[in-house]
Every structure is written in structure tokens, then in C-alpha cells.
Amino acid sequence: MGERPTAAFWGAAPSPEQSRYVIGPEAMGTIVIFGATGDLAGRKLIPAIYNLWAAGFLPRKIAVVGVARKDKSDGEFRAEMCEALKKHSRTGHGDSDSCDPFVSNLYYHRFDFTSGDNLAGLRARLADIEQAAGLSGHRLFYLAVSPEFFVPIVSRLGQDGLIYPPGGARWARVVFEKPFGHDVDSARALNGAIAQDLSENQIYRIDHYLGKETVQNIFAFRFGNAIFEPLFNQHYVDHVQITMAETVGMEGRRGAFYDGIGAMRDVLQNHLFQILCLVAMEVPARFRAKEVHDEKMKVLCSVALPKDEPIEAWCVRGQYTSAPGVPGYLDEAGVRPDSHTETYVALRLFVDNWRWAGVPFLLRAGKALAKRVTEVAIQFKQPPTHYFRELSVAAPQANALVFRIQPDEGISLTFNAKPPGMDFHIQPVTMDFNYGQAFSGSLPEAYERLLLDALRGDSTLFMRGDEIECAWCLVTEVLRRWKEAPAPEPYRPGTWGPPSAARLFGPARGQWRDD
Numbered sequence: 053m054g055e056r057p058t059a060a061f062w063g064a065a066p067s068p069e070q071s072r073y074v075i076g077p078e079a080m081g082t083i084v085i086f087g088a089t090g091d092l093a094g095r096k097l098i099p100a101i102y103n104l105w106a107a108g109f110l111p112r113k114i115a116v117v118g119v120a121r122k123d124k125s126d127g128e129f130r131a132e133m134c135e136a137l138k139k140h141s142r143t144g145h146g147d148s149d150s151c152d153p154f155v156s157n158l159y160y161h162r163f164d165f166t167s168g169d170n171l172a173g174l175r176a177r178l179a180d181i182e183q184a185a186g187l188s189g190h191r192l193f194y195l196a197v198s199p200e201f202f203v204p205i206v207s208r209l210g211q212d213g214l215i216y217p218p219g220g221a222r223w224a225r226v227v228f229e230k231p232f233g234h235d236v237d238s239a240r241a242l243n244g245a246i247a248q249d250l251s252e253n254q255i256y257r258i259d260h261y262l263g264k265e266t267v268q269n270i271f272a273f274r275f276g277n278a279i280f281e282p283l284f285n286q287h288y289v290d291h292v293q294i295t296m297a298e299t300v301g302m303e304g305r306r307g308a309f310y311d312g313i314g315a316m317r318d319v320l321q322n323h324l325f326q327i328l329c330l331v332a333m334e335v336p337a338r339f340r341a342k343e344v345h346d347e348k349m350k351v352l353c354s355v356a357l358p359k360d361e362p363i364e365a366w367c368v369r370g371q372y373t374s375a376p377g378v379p380g381y382l383d384e385a386g387v388r389p390d391s392h393t394e395t396y397v398a399l400r401l402f403v404d405n406w407r408w409a410g411v412p413f414l415l416r417a418g419k420a421l422a423k424r425v426t427e428v429a430i431q432f433k434q435p436p437t438h439y440f441r442e443l444s445v446a447a448p449q450a451n452a453l454v455f456r457i458q459p460d461e462g463i464s465l466t467f468n469a470k471p472p473g474m475d476f477h478i479q480p481v482t483m484d485f486n487y488g489q490a491f492s493g494s495l496p497e498a499y500e501r502l503l504l505d506a507l508r509g510d511s512t513l514f515m516r517g518d519e520i521e522c523a524w525c526l527v528t529e530v531l532r533r534w535k536e537a538p539a540p541e542p543y544r545p546g547t548w549g550p551p552s553a554a555r556l557f558g559p560a561r562g563q564w565r566d567d
């Protein structure tokens with residue numbers, strides 16, 4: 053077993069303030085990744101574990117056991133993960149001198165989830181590996197597999213004695229990848245089924261957006277500054293826009309998967325609703341899992357979808373067409389030729405509570421759009437009177453506060469100023485905070501934060517079962533109404549989606565931030 057790479061190679065070791073996040077050998081869990089040969093494991097999970105290990109957040113000796121169907125040796129798995137690190141680790145890993153010490157902590161165990169076999173072999177293997185590595189036997193099971201395998205795997209883990217009851221000397225936790233359910237009934241059924249073997253505090257439902265630095269910073273910005281939080285309400289905010297736009301379409305490979313999902317299930321139900329919760333929630337009593345989940349839940353319970361208006365009045369769904377050199381959605385491999393799956397959705401909803409009553413929240417997400425951007429814009433109200441009107445000056449623009457979640461991560465505040473000169477007029481200017489300029493080093497990947505939290509037993513940045521069900525309730529209602537609504541509206545790739553999405557603002561209430 054070699055040493056970790058040098059500090060110069062991975063960047064600074066944990067600072068004294070970060071030392072409470074460092075996991076010692078006795079608290080460290082064996083990480084078992086189901087689906088270890090898949091895209092997610094190679095591109096995100098193993099690089100995240102490597103970065104945590106290299107930065108000193110994990111003990112020198114760890115054990116990561118990959119489980120999948122293919123037949124391969126530990127050596128082959130290690131060599132593949134070394135290649136994956138070269139391609140995908142944000143810190144890079146240089147050469148085999150720095151890769152080998154890490155991948156010698158990796159093991160591979162072949163198991164076919166459909167075989168009907170039990171997991172006694174894996175249980176024995178884990179015991180051997182843990183004994184040899186001097187680990188305590190805590191376990192983090194990560195289900196990076198298709199959701200149809202969630203229940204069979206958890207039941208097998210339970211039946212075969214790999215999950216310890218909560219409250220004992222050793223812990224066992226299970227991380228569930230998205231999608232967690234397909235609609236409200238399936239999400240409820242899934243929650244019910246996994247509750248047979250796991251208690252809620254052993255369940256970690258991931259939404260990797262919550263692990264993004266920029267999303268966590270919404271907490272810091274709102275609850276760590278005295279001057280902004282008093283403005284987050286119906287007295288000052290005109291509307292809120294949450295956008296998740298991608299320029300890519302199906303890229304020739306995701307058609308079959310996406311056609312059964314669509315933008316509403318793929319990103320609205322999870323990422324956009326989670327961001328909505330962070331923007332709209334009350335200050336949690338403590339910055340702790342239960343209190344944060346409780347406040348998010350209150351937001352979701354307050355979301356009102358209009359009952360009396362036709363869905364076209366508050367929701368637009370679109371599907372991209374072809375353009376020269378770009379196949380349309382219906383031309384993509386795996387997509388049904390008569391598919392109504394939405395590649396774009398825009399939604400106007402209200403958070404019907406005292407803080408936000410009457411403030412429209414406009415959410416939109418789509419593929420093959422004009423620009424790759426995920427952002428939250430808090431659009432404030434106009435000043436109550438046009439004070440400079442006698443000087444024939446145009447009315448000031450309303451202030452806007454924008455959280456840029458990705459790319460170009462940062463926060464900006466637009467306000468009005470007088471440009472220098474004898475003339476008196478007003479012009480919007482922007483104060484900008486940019487992560488790259490304010491802080492040195494690359495941002496930790498979301499999966500680093502979330503894996504470390506799951507190992508430490510902190511589920512603040514994960515989703516609780518009731519939150520997921522509540523979000524699915526809203527989404528299921530939209531999906532139900534779409535059955536009776538017209539087909540998705542076509543839009544050209546490289547645009548901002550169907551032009552009719554502008555109508556969600558209603559008369560004189562601004563427009564989408566399409567710049």
C-alpha cells in the first residue's frame with residue numbers, strides 16, 4: 053500500500069475549519085457500489101471518492117467494493133478505474149504513482165441482480181476485506197443502478213444480513229440514485245418497500261443538485277446576510293424565474309431512455325423543485341437535516357397548481373424540431389415517431405403562503421436550447437413611483453438578484469445608477485460575485501460533498517421520503533392534465549423554446565431572461 057499523492061498534487065489538505073469533516077479510520081464505512089461498471093460510477097463516483105481520499109477527508113486505508121454483472125478481476129477493475137480517474141477526476145491524478153495507491157483500495161465482486169442468488173458471497177467478501185483493511189464494518193451501499201433493481205437489492209441486503217439495525221455499534225446506509233419513482237404512486241410504493249428493511253435515517257435519496265456549491269450557497273446567502281433575507285417575500289419580489297437550459301439534445305444515444313421520461317420527470321420533479329424549496333423556505337430552526345427537510349416540505353405543501361384554469365394557461369410543453377445539421381427529437385434513435393414526450397417545459401406556479409402569496413414562480417427546463425445555463429433570478433418590484441419622471445428619464449429597471457448555478461458560477465445584483473455627466477439619467481449596472489475570482493481552486497464536485505455527508509451520516513442535502521412524494525404529487529397532476537391537452541408545441545433547436553412560453557408572465561409582468 054503506497055502513500056497518498058503529495059499535497060501539491062491535489063491542492064491544500066483540509067483546513068482546520070474543515071477538520072470536523074475528516075473521517076477517521078474507526079468511523080469510515082466500506083463503500084459498496086452496485087452498478088460499479090456503469091457510466092455514473094466511472095465518471096462521478098470513483099473520481100469523487102478519489103478526490104476526498106487524496107485531499108485527506110478519508111483515512112489512508114479504505115475499501116470500495118464494486119458490484120456488477122460483468123466478469124472481471126480486482127486487477128481489471130482497478131485498471132479501468134485508473135483510466136476513469138485520468139479522464140474524469142477534477143484534480144487529475146497524473147501518473148500511476150498517484151493512481152496505484154488509491155486503486156489498491158478497490159475490489160470487484162461479480163453479482164447478477166436477476167440471478168435469484170443470495171448475497172452471502174458478498175457478505176463474506178466484505179468481512180474479509182474489512183478485516184484485512186482494519187475497517188470497523190460500517191457500510192455505505194450506493195445503488196448506481198436502474199431503479200427497477202432498488203427494491204430487489206435492498207431486500208436481498210436485508211434478508212442476507214448486510215444491513216444492521218439502526219442504533220447499533222455499526223451503521224449501514226443506502227444511497228439511492230435518481231429517478232426515485234416515476235409518479236406519485238410508484239414513489240410511494242418504493243418508499244414503502246424499502247422501509248421494510250431500512251429506517252428513514254438509513255436512506256439517502258440523492259439529488260446531486262443539492263450538493264453543488266452554488267446551490268448550497270443559496271442557504272449561505274439567504275441566512276448568512278442580514279440585508280437580503282428581509283426582501284425575500286411578496287412585498288418586494290415581483291416574480292422568481294428558475295431556468296435549467298441545456299444546448300444538447302439526445303446526442304444520438306439517450307433517446308430511448310429519455311422518451312419514457314421527459315423534462316418534467318427528468319429535472320422539474322427533482323432539481324427545479326428542490327431549488328424552488330431553497331429559495332422559498334423559511335429559516336430552518338437549525339441547519340440540520342430534520343429542520344431543513346421540514347421547511348422544504350412546508351414549501352412543497354404550499355405549492356398550488358391552478359385548478360380552474362386550463363393547463364395551457366400556466367404550463368407550456370415543447371418538443372424540438374430539426375434544423376440544418378441537427379436531427380429533430382422525433383428523428384432521434386429510440387424515440388417513438390409519434391412521441392409526445394416534452395423536451396421543454398415551462399410552468400407558472402404559486403407558493404400559497406403568507407410570505408409568497410401572489411408571487412409567480414416561473415420554472416422552465418429544456419434541451420436543444422439557445423444557451424447552457426442554470427440560474428435563479430429573483431426579480432424585484434419596480435420602485436413605488438417614478439421619481440425622476442420630470443427629468444424625462446426612462447423609468448428605472450426593477451432590481452434583479454441572480455444566482456448562477458452553472459456555468460460561470462456566481463451571484464449578481466442589478467441596480468440603477470446615474471452614469472457620469474451633466475445629463476441625469478438612469479442606467480442598470482451589475483455587482484457581480486464570481487466564484488473563480490473570489491476563491492482559488494476548482495469547486496468540489498457535488499458527488500464529493502454528498503458522498504462525504506452520507507459517510508458522516510448527515511442527510512441535510514438529500515431528499516426525505518415525504519418531500520419526494522409531495523413533488524411527485526405535483527408532477528403527476530401536470531402529467532395527468534397533459535393527457536387531455538394538445539401535443540407539445542414545436543420549437544427550433546438553438547432557440548429559447550416555444551415562443552408561447554412568454555404568455556406565462558401574463559400582461560405587463562416581465563419576460564424570460566433570454567440573454
Ligand code: NAP
Pocket residue numbers: 086087088089090091092093119120121122163164165166195196197198199229230231
Ligand atoms: P449504466 O451505465 O447503464 O450502468 C448500469 C450498471 O448496472 C452497470 O454497472 C451494470 O453492470 C449494472 N447492471 C445492470 N444490470 C445488472 C444486473 N442484472 N446485474 C448486475 N449488475 C447490473 O447506468 P448509469 O448511467 O451508471 O446510471 C445508473 C443509475 O444512476 C441510473 O438509475 C441512472 O438513472 C442514475 N443516474 C445516472 C447519471 C449519469 O450521469 N450516468 C446521473 C444521474 C443519475 P454491467 O456493466 O456489468 O452489465
